[in-house]
Structure formats: structure tokens, C-alpha cells
Amino acid sequence: MRSRLFALVTAMCTITLVLFGFGGAAEAAYSPMADRWSGDSVTIGFFGNMSASGAFQDVPQRFAIADYIEDLNARGGLLGKKVKFVWYDAGRDALTESVTAVNKMVQQDKVVGIVGPGGSRYALPVISLCNDSKTPCITIGATNAKVTVNEDTGKVNPYMFRVSFIDPYQGSALANYAYKDLGFKKIATIAAVDDLYAQGLLQYFVDEYKRLGGEITTSLSYQSTDVEFRSQLSAIADSGATALFAPATEYKYAAFIAKQAEQLGLEFTYLFPEAVYSRELLENAGPQIEGAYVSIPMDENDPRFDDFNKAFDAKHKSSGYKANMYAYYAMDGVMLLEWAIKKANSFDGEAIKNALETAKGVPLFTEPSFTIEPETHNPHNKTVSIMRVEKGQYKLVATFKPGD
Amino acid sequence: MNLFVQQVVTGLSIGGIYALLAVGYALIYSIFKFTNFAFGAILMCAAYGAYFVTHTLKMTSLVSGLLGAVVIGVIVSLATELLAYRSLRRLKASRLFLMISAMGVNIFVQNLMTIMMSANLRSLDIKMPFNVIRFGKIRIGSLDIFSLVISLIVLGVLWIFIEKTKHGIAIRASAHDTDTAGLMGINVNKISFIVFAISGLTAAISGTFMGMKYAVYPTLGAISSKAFISSVIGGLGSLPGAVLGGFILGVLETMISGYISSSFRDLFSFSVMIAVLVFLPNGILGSGINDKL
Known part of the structure; x- marks a missing residue:
């Protein structure tokens, strides 16, 4: 019995070493860059939250990228190669699953670039992985400033880019709108105490609101697992x-x-910030949400998105998900990567990164003229739109541009 | 003072839900001496039952919502007993394996519902006769009143059933000593069916009110962990203890969230649970149970 147990343990240890130990050694070195485009196809990756409650943001993004790549292949692919698309779900545990997803994409799928993720909590854990493996990663909704710029050194994370605005500007725009346009001299705040996005945005909002002369009557918190808020609301x-x-x-x-x-x-x-913006909010919160203000990067009601929305909704009807601004972000991301690869005329990670840094006046899905700031890898002068909920619809009431 | 009273009222309303959930836990524990961690999944499925009735069948009254939830809740609870627990009991498996099986059921059902229904929230729109009652500056929502009153009625009926009926006596006998109860002619399998049906019923009522208060979604049952803490505080296996634990936890959490910070809420909740276990190992009203899962 003991010898059998010993044999079982030995076998398990051997399998573990083969699968993870040697694999780990390979991870540290990374396979040669040219392996990524040695065949007759190249691969683009995406990861995000496909299964948890925030999936309404990321699943439409996945659909949008897949649809665009399908269309791209119909147009002849990229630099003469067919484009494959891989995606991974990191919804159950953003920290560990995101790292696993990017490791798989780099080592196993040999992606030439990553479009995504949509959220900062998925992007922050993979910064060093993308930088070390020289894999360009265009985040499509991650608004935390640290995604593209190292907070400690102030230097840009070379392979991290974004198509969305950043929290400092979103927080500042909302504070200005609340204080100056809406005339709120006193305001209360409530934010998840265990969420980087919420805490970062809260800080930017509070700093600007106080600087303007506003008073924060009370700052309360909750945990991301909470569903009960009545105690805080009473206070x-x-x-x-x-x-x-x-x-x-x-x-x-x-x-x-x-x-x-x-x-x-x-x-x-x-x-509210852009992360809550969705048709699902209107459906679930109902009349209680009337009169609420939400900051977003673009207006979904803009007629220029009508054709996309119709085609998307028809194609993905069975999924229960509809086209939304997160899908638009994804379109921006994949179009920017396509532009960079064509500009670089190469699938080499460094060449794509260099091309992205020179992006100026690039026509994307939501922006007719998109420019990357090379020193921050953030979009230049990205618009913040303020929407108001009126009769169960989002209505555009104001727009801000950092450069204005 | 107004805020304090308001917080107590809110805490009691939350405690009512915890109490109902904790009773579901306590019932199973009292008979089978294991913690039914699949309870959250049963609650969530029941809430989807209420959603189906109100959304798809357009029957938006509270009674129809509760009926839809009870049907699904009882079916899922009985299916869990039949498929996941009974075969293990036949094999005289350790209670630890029953508990692991319960965890497996919970994760399986939650993931299955995520795949089938997506992770999106679904609003459970059930018409209520009024919205809010005001006593000066104190506000009590209709949902809080109904959930508390119906929870108390169900708990009262359950108490009468267990104390005064033949099946109730059989349940108590089984809870006292399942093997001896079997030797005395009590059909333990039938009793287990009744107990799981009652557990499904409490899960269904809790699920309906939680669906109305929050929304219906695949991880709705996660809140049942609070019921487990309530049950431990009150005394695992003790129904009055479960009710008391639920109300204590509901008020305690509300006070901490409102006056200190929600960051400290779970710290306090679990500290109280540990303190109770240290000083009162059987919980506040628990009987002499030597080991707890």
C-alpha cells in the first residue's frame, strides 16, 4: 500500500514538474519573437470578465473584436496573413486569471498583440508580463493612470497603451460639472474600499471638488461583495x-x-462614472435612476453608431448582449492595432510599439482623428461626455475636452 | 437619535432575511449534522423561479412570485438531497464528505446558471401595495415590512409544525438521535424529504425578497454565508438560535456600516462569531453539540 502511495506521489510530482516546472523555465526566457508570425496566420488576443457580473462590458467587446477580425480576414487579413483570435476569461479572479491568460497568450498562442482588457483591475497585473515579453497591449476601457505610466518612476510602461480617457480627467470633469454646472456645493460619496478603480476615481473627484470650494458631507464605503447599502444611505x-x-x-x-x-x-x-453606463442599469434601476449623471467617452445615441448597433444586435441576439460603448472601445482598440501593424509593416512587438507611439490623426471607430501621447501612451485630448438619465434614456448634456 | 432608530429598523429587516436563511441551515444541521453549503444555490434558483413567474408569465403579485420561487426552491432542494446527499448517507460517508458535496453542488449550480442565464442582473418587479411608511423622520420600506412580517409568520408556522404535529415530533426525534429514531420506526428518508422541502421553502422566501431588494443573478446566494454565521452565533442546529443569530448579525452589521465603516463590518461579524465560539462553543442557544462543521 505504501509503495503504491509512493509511486502515486512520485508520478504526480513528475507530471507537475513537466507541466509547470519546465514550462515555467520557458516562460522566463520567452520564445523567439519571430515564432509569432512564422506560420501562415497570426493571432490577436483578448481577455477580460466573461462570467462574473461585469460581463456586460467585456462580452460585447469580445464579440466586437471577433466580428472585426472576421471582416479583416474577408478583406485579405493582415500583411497577407490570416488573423486568428483567442480570448480568455479572467472574471473569477482578476489578479491571478489575468496573469494566466496573458501567459497563455504569449507562450502558447504566440499573439502579436493584445486588444484589451476592458478594466483596470485586469490590466494592472499584466503590465510587467507585456513589457517583458514585448507584447503590445491596447487596453480598451482601463482608465487607471498606472496602467500606462509607472507611478513610482513616472516612466511610461513601454508596451501598454489605451484608447480610453484616464481617471484623473474623468474625476476632475465630474467634479467641475457637479460644482459649477449643477451648483452642488455639498455632496456625499460612497465607493468600494477594495477596488483600485473606485478609490482612484474617488480621490481625483474629491481633490478637485474641494479645490473648487465644495464640501464633502460624508464619505462612506462598501466592499465589492456587498449588496446591502441601506445603512450607508441612511447615514x-x-x-x-x-x-x-x-x-x-x-x-x-x-x-x-x-x-x-x-x-x-x-x-x-x-x-456615476463610465463603468456603470449600460442599458442594463436603466432596465434594473428603473425610475429610481432618473436624473442621474454619468460620464462616458462617447454618446451611444450618436447616429453614426446606428448601423454598427443594428448589425451587432442582430448577430448576437441569442447571447442576450447588445452593442454598447464597451464594444465601441474594442473597435477602437482592434482598429488601432491593425493600423500599427500596417504602419510598422511587421508583426514584431517592438516595431508595433514604435508605430503606436507615433499614432497621430488615426481614424478609429469613435474618433475620426486619434492621437497617442508618446510620453504617457494615453489618447490625446479624449472627450468626456456627461449624460443625464431622462425618461429611461441617456441624454447628452455636456462634453469636456482636456485641451479646451 | 433618528439615525440610530433608522439603522435599528434597517438592521432588523436585514436580520429577518438572515434569520430565515439561518433556519434553513439549522434545520439540515439539526438532523444530519452537516452544513448544507448548497443553500445559496437553492436560494438563487428559487429567485429565478420568482423571476420566471413575474417576468415571463407576467404574474406580478407577491403571492405568485413567492409561489414560483417555492416550487423551484423545493424541487432543487429535494433534487440536491436525492442526488448529492442520500447516496453518500447510504454509504455511511463521513459528514465531511457531505459538506464537500454540498460545496460542489453550490459551485456547479452557480456556474450552470451563469452559463444558462448570463451574469446579468434581472430585476424582480413585484407590485407592492405601498412604498414607504414614515414615522417622523424614520422611514420603513414596504419591502422591509413585508419581508419581516412574512419571515416571522413562516418562522411561527414552522415552529408550530415542529412542536405540535406528528411529523414535527418525528423531525425533533431525528434531530435528537437519527439512528435511534430510525430504530423506533420513524422513516428517516421521509423525514429528510420533509426537512429538505422546508429548507427549500425558507430558501425560496428569502430568495424572493432578496431578488426584490437587490436583483436576481447567479451569485445572489453568496449572501447565505451570512446565514451560516448567524446560525453559528445562535447555535448550529437550534432554530430559535438561528433566528436570534440572524437578528443580532443584521443589526450589528448595519450599525458598523452606518457608524464606523463597512471595511470593519466583516471584521466585527467574524470576531463576534469567534468570541461566541470561544465562550459559548454551542452558540447562544445551541444544545450540547460537540463538533461543528
Whole structure:
């Protein structure tokens, strides 16, 4: 019996070593760059949240990229090669699953570039992986400033790019709009204490709001696993605030907050960031969300997206997901990567990175003239639009541009 | 003072849901001496049952929503007993394996529902006769009142059933000593069916109110971990203990979130649980149970 047990343990250890030990050694070195385009096809990767409650952002992104690549192949592919698309789900655990996904994409799938992820918590863990493996990663909605610029050194993360605006500007735009345009001199805040996106955005908003002369009546928190907010909402009402800034990472938090405030008979004017923007928020929160303000990068009601929306919704009807601005971000990302590969005339990671740094006036899906700032890898002068919920619809009420 | 009273009211309403959930846990534990971690999945499936009735069949009254949830909740609970637990009990498997099986069921059902229904929230729109009652500055939502009243009614009926009926006596006898109860002619399999049906019923009622308060989605059942803590605080296996634990936890969490910070909420909740286990190993109202899972 003991010898059998010993044999079993030995076999398991051997298999583990073969699968992970030697694989790990290979990971550290990375395979030659040319392996990525040695065949008659190249691969583009995507990862994000496909299964948890934030999937309404990332699943449409995956569909949009897959559709675009299908179309790209119909047009002859990239530099004469067919383009394959791989994607991985990191929804269950952003930190570990994102690293696993990028490792697989680099080592196993040999991707020439990554379009995604859509959220900062998925992008932040893979920065060093992308830099070390020289794999360009164009994030499509990750707004945390640290995704592209190292906070400690102030230097740009060479292989990380983004097509979205960044939190400092979004927080500042919302604070200015609340204080100057809406005339709120007092406001309360509620944010997830364990979420980088929420805490970063909260800090930028509060700093700017206070600088303008506004008063934060109370700052309350919740945990990302929470569904119950009535205790905090009662305390917020008691503080005398009539406006509430909630930098939530998913629409479900916004829906819970609005519904539970209504259950307590409380009325606030809500200010939310782009992460909650979705049709699902309107469907779930219902009339309670009327009059809320949401900052977003582009207006989904813009007629120039109509054809895309119709085609997308028809093709993916069975999935239950509809076209949304996250899908638009994905379109921007994949079109930017296509442009960079063509500009570089190469699939080499460094050449693509160099091309991306020179991107100026590139026509993308949402921006007719898109420019990357080489020193930050952020888009130049990206628009922030403020939407108001009116009669169950988002209506554009203001736009901000950093350069204005 | 107003805020304090408001927080107590909110805490009691949350505690009512915890109490109902904790009773579902306590019932199973009292008979089979294992913690049914599949309870969250049953609750979530029941909430989808309520959603189906109100959204697809367009029957938007509270009664129809609850009925839809109860049908699904009881079916899933009984299916869990038949497929995941009974065969293990026949094999005289350790309670540890029953608990692991329960965890497996929970993860399996949650993932299955994610694949089938997507992770999106679904709003459970059930019409209520009024919205909010105000007593000066104190506001009580209709949902809180209904959830608390119906939870208390269900708990009362359950107490009468267990204390006053023949099947209730059989359940208590099985809870006291399952093997001896079997030797005395009690059909333990039938009792287990009744217990899992009641557990499904409490999960269904909790699931419906949680679906109304929050939304229906595949991880809705995650909140049942709070019911487990309530059950431990009150005394695993003790129904009055489960109710008491639920209310204590509901009020405690609300006070901490409202007056200190939600960051400290779980710290306090688990500290209380540990303190109770240290000083009262059987919980506040628990009977002499030597080991707890």
C-alpha cells in the first residue's frame, strides 16, 4: 500500500514538474519573437470578465473584436496573413486569471498583440508580463493612470497603451460639472474600499471638488461583495447631502444604491462614472435612476453608431448582449492595432510599439482623428461626455475636452 | 437619535432575511449534522423561479412570485438531497464528505446558471401595495415590512409544525438521535424529504425578497454565508438560535456600516462569531453539540 502511495506521489510530482516546472523555465526566457508570425496566420488576443457580473462590458467587446477580425480576414487579413483570435476569461479572479491568460497568450498562442482588457483591475497585473515579453497591449476601457505610466518612476510602461480617457480627467470633469454646472456645493460619496478603480476615481473627484470650494458631507464605503447599502444611505441622508457621487465599477452597484434609496424613500442626484453606463442599469434601476449623471467617452445615441448597433444586435441576439460603448472601445482598440501593424509593416512587438507611439490623426471607430501621447501612451485630448438619465434614456448634456 | 432608530429598523429587516436563511441551515444541521453549503444555490434558483413567474408569465403579485420561487426552491432542494446527499448517507460517508458535496453542488449550480442565464442582473418587479411608511423622520420600506412580517409568520408556522404535529415530533426525534429514531420506526428518508422541502421553502422566501431588494443573478446566494454565521452565533442546529443569530448579525452589521465603516463590518461579524465560539462553543442557544462543521 505504501509503495503504491509512493509511486502515486512520485508520478504526480513528475507530471507537475513537466507541466509547470519546465514550462515555467520557458516562460522566463520567452520564445523567439519571430515564432509569432512564422506560420501562415497570426493571432490577436483578448481577455477580460466573461462570467462574473461585469460581463456586460467585456462580452460585447469580445464579440466586437471577433466580428472585426472576421471582416479583416474577408478583406485579405493582415500583411497577407490570416488573423486568428483567442480570448480568455479572467472574471473569477482578476489578479491571478489575468496573469494566466496573458501567459497563455504569449507562450502558447504566440499573439502579436493584445486588444484589451476592458478594466483596470485586469490590466494592472499584466503590465510587467507585456513589457517583458514585448507584447503590445491596447487596453480598451482601463482608465487607471498606472496602467500606462509607472507611478513610482513616472516612466511610461513601454508596451501598454489605451484608447480610453484616464481617471484623473474623468474625476476632475465630474467634479467641475457637479460644482459649477449643477451648483452642488455639498455632496456625499460612497465607493468600494477594495477596488483600485473606485478609490482612484474617488480621490481625483474629491481633490478637485474641494479645490473648487465644495464640501464633502460624508464619505462612506462598501466592499465589492456587498449588496446591502441601506445603512450607508441612511447615514448619507442624515448628513444633509442631496447629491451622491458613487464611482462604482459595475452597473449593479449603481442599481442597488438607487433601488435601496428608493426603498427608504430617499432621493439623491447621482453622479456615476463610465463603468456603470449600460442599458442594463436603466432596465434594473428603473425610475429610481432618473436624473442621474454619468460620464462616458462617447454618446451611444450618436447616429453614426446606428448601423454598427443594428448589425451587432442582430448577430448576437441569442447571447442576450447588445452593442454598447464597451464594444465601441474594442473597435477602437482592434482598429488601432491593425493600423500599427500596417504602419510598422511587421508583426514584431517592438516595431508595433514604435508605430503606436507615433499614432497621430488615426481614424478609429469613435474618433475620426486619434492621437497617442508618446510620453504617457494615453489618447490625446479624449472627450468626456456627461449624460443625464431622462425618461429611461441617456441624454447628452455636456462634453469636456482636456485641451479646451 | 433618528439615525440610530433608522439603522435599528434597517438592521432588523436585514436580520429577518438572515434569520430565515439561518433556519434553513439549522434545520439540515439539526438532523444530519452537516452544513448544507448548497443553500445559496437553492436560494438563487428559487429567485429565478420568482423571476420566471413575474417576468415571463407576467404574474406580478407577491403571492405568485413567492409561489414560483417555492416550487423551484423545493424541487432543487429535494433534487440536491436525492442526488448529492442520500447516496453518500447510504454509504455511511463521513459528514465531511457531505459538506464537500454540498460545496460542489453550490459551485456547479452557480456556474450552470451563469452559463444558462448570463451574469446579468434581472430585476424582480413585484407590485407592492405601498412604498414607504414614515414615522417622523424614520422611514420603513414596504419591502422591509413585508419581508419581516412574512419571515416571522413562516418562522411561527414552522415552529408550530415542529412542536405540535406528528411529523414535527418525528423531525425533533431525528434531530435528537437519527439512528435511534430510525430504530423506533420513524422513516428517516421521509423525514429528510420533509426537512429538505422546508429548507427549500425558507430558501425560496428569502430568495424572493432578496431578488426584490437587490436583483436576481447567479451569485445572489453568496449572501447565505451570512446565514451560516448567524446560525453559528445562535447555535448550529437550534432554530430559535438561528433566528436570534440572524437578528443580532443584521443589526450589528448595519450599525458598523452606518457608524464606523463597512471595511470593519466583516471584521466585527467574524470576531463576534469567534468570541461566541470561544465562550459559548454551542452558540447562544445551541444544545450540547460537540463538533461543528
